[in-house]
Amino acid sequence: MFKPKAIYFEENIENYTLGKELLNKYKDVPMYKIQSHNNIEEMRKKSNADFMDMKRNLIIGIRKTHRFVPNHKISDYLVPYTSSGCTAACMYCYLVCNYNKCAYLRLFVNREKMLDKIIQTSEKSDKELVFEIGSNSDLILENTITNNLVWTIENFKNTTKGKLTFPTKFSMVDDLLNLNHRNKIIIRMSVNPEEIINKVEFGTSRLKERIKAINKLKDAGYDVGILVAPVIFVDNWKELYTDLIQRLQKDLSNKVKKDVFFEIIFMTYSYVHTKINSEAFPKAINLYNKDIMTGRGKGKYWYKSDVRKERELFFKEQLNKYFPNNKIAYIV
Ligand code: SF4
Numbered sequence: 001m002f003k004p005k006a007i008y009f010e011e012n013i014e015n016y017t018l019g020k021e022l023l024n025k026y027k028d029v030p031m032y033k034i035q036s037h038n039n040i041e042e043m044r045k046k047s048n049a050d051f052m053d054m055k056r057n058l059i060i061g062i063r064k065t066h067r068f069v070p071n072h073k074i075s076d077y078l079v080p081y082t083s084s085g086c087t088a089a090c091m092y093c094y095l096v097c098n099y100n101k102c103a104y105l106r107l108f109v110n111r112e113k114m115l116d117k118i119i120q121t122s123e124k125s126d127k128e129l130v131f132e133i134g135s136n137s138d139l140i141l142e143n144t145i146t147n148n149l150v151w152t153i154e155n156f157k158n159t160t161k162g163k164l165t166f167p168t169k170f171s172m173v174d175d176l177l178n179l180n181h182r183n184k185i186i187i188r189m190s191v192n193p194e195e196i197i198n199k200v201e202f203g204t205s206r207l208k209e210r211i212k213a214i215n216k217l218k219d220a221g222y223d224v225g226i227l228v229a230p231v232i233f234v235d236n237w238k239e240l241y242t243d244l245i246q247r248l249q250k251d252l253s254n255k256v257k258k259d260v261f262f263e264i265i266f267m268t269y270s271y272v273h274t275k276i277n278s279e280a281f282p283k284a285i286n287l288y289n290k291d292i293m294t295g296r297g298k299g300k301y302w303y304k305s306d307v308r309k310e311r312e313l314f315f316k317e318q319l320n321k322y323f324p325n326n327k328i329a330y331i332v
Pocket of ligand 1: 088092
């Protein structure tokens with residue numbers, strides 16, 4: 001259970017039910033008022049070496065921007081929702097590109113406004129829209145602090161149209177199992193080989209626990225997907241990912257295997273990651289490999305196209321072999 005070292009909060013959160021609840025829940029934790037969750041001078045001045053220590057704090061504010069971004073993978077829109085950042089520290093975390101070393105967990109207490117906008121957009125649309133609500137944080141982790149997922153599922157269930165989806169690397173799903181979700185929620189568990197979880201995805205759930213969580217969610221009637229993400233081409237990648245796919249085949253329940261779908265995402269890395277990781281985790285493995293990576297836009301790196309092509313084939317072959325009846329939504 002996450003116990004913050006300190007709370008930094010915007011004064012107005014006291015006007016919201018969740019804001020009051022959180023201030024009361026953490027009344028024994030040192031608290032500091034801030035003007036804006038986006039600009040905490042004390043945090044900005046910290047060094048990269050303090051990255052993990054900074055993540056022990058909890059920032060609470062009000063989300064001001066509510067812009068939906070069109071998306072064409074699993075969802076129709078990426079939607080800013082109840083949190084950004086995370087208490088875990090995956091060395092490739094895409095949020096570091098947005099927030100740099102300030103990728104700590106921020107909670108936004110104006111959840112009614114955010115969910116209302118989703119519901120109104122959904123009800124007005126001619127087609128069944130899917131909203132990605134977890135592109136800025138990990139909502140299963142966040143739910144252990146705020147109960148926001150339970151609240152969201154309960155308040156979304158009576159809409160006539162639309163679905164919500166989010167990815168996670170956490171296994172604490174028990175609070176969701178007895179909810180009446182009415183098949184409106186698609187939960188996508190992100191997996192990686194155990195060795196990569198241990199060496200790269202600090203503070204997330206073990207592979208075994210993630211697989212158990214997928215089985216439990218399916219038993220509870222949720223639609224589930226599996227993200228093999230991000231695929232990291234360490235030296236023994238072929239062996240690791242072959243083992244992973246075989247393990248999924250062995251340990252996922254028949255119910256899951258009946259219709260689970262896959263998304264495969266190859267890692268994107270960046271100059272900011274190399275800087276922060278080298279100072280925050282000096283003993284960790286180096287994820288940047290100049291032999292197989294190339295520049296991708298400003299300060300970002302991804303695997304070269306010939307490497308991608310060849311390795312896409314590997315994943316297609318392995319998944320076709322062990323999951324012949326399951327859809328690969330995309331490989332990117
Ligand atoms: S669990 Fe997700 S949000 Fe949290 S550090 Fe890892 S990649 Fe980032």
